[in-house]
Amino acid sequence: MNKVILDGNSLTIQDVVNVARHFAPVEIAEESRREIIKVREYINEHWISPDSPPTYGFNTGVGKLKYLNVIMDQNDTFQNNIIMSHCGGVGEPASEEVVRATIVVRLNAFCQGVSGLRMEVVDRLLEMLNKGVHPVIPIQGSVGACGDLAPLAHMVSVLVGYPQAEAFYKGERMSAPEALKRAGITPIEYQLKAKDCLALINGTTMFTGMAALNCYDAQQLVRECEISAALSLEAVRGETAAFDPRIQLVRKHKGQIDCAANIRTLVEGSERVTEEARKVILKTDVLHHEYKPRVQDVYSLRCLPQVQGAVRDNLDYVNKIIEEEINAATDNPLVFWNEDGKLMFYSGGNFHGEPIAFAMDILSMSVSELGNISERRSFNLLDPTLSYGLPANLAGNPAGLNYGYAIIACSASALASENKTLCFPASVDSIPTKSNQEDHVSMAPWAARKAKMVIDNVAKILGIEYLIAAEAISLTEEQLGQFKLGNGTSAAFERIRKDVKAAYCDTYMPSQSTPAIELVKKGEILKAVEEAIGKLK
Numbered sequence: 001m002n003k004v005i006l007d008g009n010s011l012t013i014q015d016v017v018n019v020a021r022h023f024a025p026v027e028i029a030e031e032s033r034r035e036i037i038k039v040r041e042y043i044n045e046h047w048i049s050p051d052s053p054p055t056y057g058f059n060t061g062v063g064k065l066k067y068l069n070v071i072m073d074q075n076d077t078f079q080n081n082i083i084m085s086h087c088g089g090v091g092e093p094a095s096e097e098v099v100r101a102t103i104v105v106r107l108n109a110f111c112q113g114v115s116g117l118r119m120e121v122v123d124r125l126l127e128m129l130n131k132g133v134h135p136v137i138p139i140q141g142s143v144g145a146c147g148d149l150a151p152l153a154h155m156v157s158v159l160v161g162y163p164q165a166e167a168f169y170k171g172e173r174m175s176a177p178e179a180l181k182r183a184g185i186t187p188i189e190y191q192l193k194a195k196d197c198l199a200l201i202n203g204t205t206m207f208t209g210m211a212a213l214n215c216y217d218a219q220q221l222v223r224e225c226e227i228s229a230a231l232s233l234e235a236v237r238g239e240t241a242a243f244d245p246r247i248q249l250v251r252k253h254k255g256q257i258d259c260a261a262n263i264r265t266l267v268e269g270s271e272r273v274t275e276e277a278r279k280v281i282l283k284t285d286v287l288h289h290e291y292k293p294r295v296q297d298v299y300s301l302r303c304l305p306q307v308q309g310a311v312r313d314n315l316d317y318v319n320k321i322i323e324e325e326i327n328a329a330t331d332n333p334l335v336f337w338n339e340d341g342k343l344m345f346y347s348g349g350n351f352h353g354e355p356i357a358f359a360m361d362i363l364s365m366s367v368s369e370l371g372n373i374s375e376r377r378s379f380n381l382l383d384p385t386l387s388y389g390l391p392a393n394l395a396g397n398p399a400g401l402n403y404g405y406a407i408i409a410c411s412a413s414a415l416a417s418e419n420k421t422l423c424f425p426a427s428v429d430s431i432p433t434k435s436n437q438e439d440h441v442s443m444a445p446w447a448a449r450k451a452k453m454v455i456d457n458v459a460k461i462l463g464i465e466y467l468i469a470a471e472a473i474s475l476t477e478e479q480l481g482q483f484k485l486g487n488g489t490s491a492a493f494e495r496i497r498k499d500v501k502a503a504y505c506d507t508y509m510p511s512q513s514t515p516a517i518e519l520v521k522k523g524e525i526l527k528a529v530e531e532a533i534g535k536l537k
Contacts, residue, residue: 394475467512
């Protein structure tokens with residue numbers, strides 16, 4: 001894995017994923033390192049003094065206590081007290097990947113050189129990341145302004161080696177001092193100095209790290225949903241005219257154009273999505289359809305470029321917001337050079353998580369729609385009035401003795417409806433905190449957390465669609481086997497069948513559904529398809 005070099009400007013979502021999930025090594029760019037050192041040297045020379053003017057969080061209290069002065073002789077105690085008092089998170093620990101994403105985003109924020117903390121503090125946090133010391137950070141307790149105070153305080157409690165703090169090291173949970181010792185990070189007990197603590201704990205960091213991971217996973221699901229849709233299209237021998245490029249071009253939306261192009265690529269070479277295949281009257285057609293031209297399919301197939309394409313466009317916007325935020329300095333106060341070469345502190349509100357709250361709400365609603373339309377396709381494949389002769393419930397022979405796939409499809413329905421509740425926007429909520437000092441907050445942490453829940457639910461819904469579409473194709477193989485699948489859909493079908501064999505009759509459903517869902521979570525079907533036909537748009 002190539003190293004990720006942080007400079008405060010060029011971190012990408014893919015970089016965050018590589019660090020969080022694949023342990024890519026991280027370095028600080030030399031230019032950033034020089035600026036951080038230069039700024040801190042000026043602070044040490046001109047601001048570490050009893051005569052320094054009151055500056056928020058530097059020589060004053062924080063929050064509602066901002067009007068109370070902190071004398072420099074007591075600043076070490078002040079740093080320690082901030083950490084201890086702000087470790088107010090609750091709930092289960094954040095996952096390893098979220099903790100790692102949090103740390104790399106925080107480190108990158110320092111690289112613009114406007115946070116004012118010491119370089120050795122940055123290096124200590126960097127060493128924790130690269131050596132795999134992962135603080136135990138409770139997942140609940142942040143309202144998204146001022147940033148992630150409680151979660152980041154838990155991170156810092158490990159950095160300073162508090163005996164009561166905990167961390168994971170090589171998968172084992174232990175005290176912070178023990179984790180630092182095993183990782184070879186010294187000294188074990190570490191003292192923060194003026195401005196260090198506030199720079200570390202004040203910022204849009206953990207929820208932005210989560211958001212970056214969510215963006216990556218959502219983009220993967222978009223392409224998975226196009227593959228599952230194409231496989232369902234093959235299962236019902238659907239019409240392809242709806243994906244003609246001319247239809248998409250006159251509406252002009254890029255997402256729609258790209259989605260339709262992917263469907264055409266996936267079914268290219270297919271003999272099932274042809275009029276000749278549609279003329280075959282299936283033996284399982286309990287309604288005894290006579291051949292009639294299909295004309296057009298249901299919306300969940302015909303309109304998938306318009307629906308799933310809109311999701312693509314939304315996610316492009318969300319990605320833009322998150323890539324800007326992972327390259328942002330979001331603590332308070334910030335320090336800037338004036339025209340006369342003097343360094344000044346400026347209080348602002350970059351810690352407010354509203355942009356991320358909006359972005360994650362949009363992502364949740366968009367990804368939920370992937371689940372909604374996928375669930376409809378699975379439903380249609382089981383209904384003989386909608387599936388053009390497929391067996392009812394895709395039940396094996398004899399039907400009645402065999403029940404089929406209606407219950408696992410009902411799970412997809414339950415998940416789709418669960419997502420609708422999770423899509424209530426977090427960003428429309430606010431609750432005043434800290435004596436009304438923070439009278440409006442973003443709730444971005446909850447927006448990011450529930451977006452992850454939606455993503456996980458949709459992965460299951462798509463796994464169920466893959467399972468049902470593949471079984472529909474297998475059940476009709478006797479009559480339609482001579483009509484080959486498309487180049488991309490055949491790769492998807494074969495990859496599914498490698499882990500999930502055709503059932504033809506009732507079997508223990510988890511032996512089919514669990515591996516199908518795992519294929520989505522691991523991206524195995526997407527990987528197999530792109531190896532066969534090239535990268536999808």
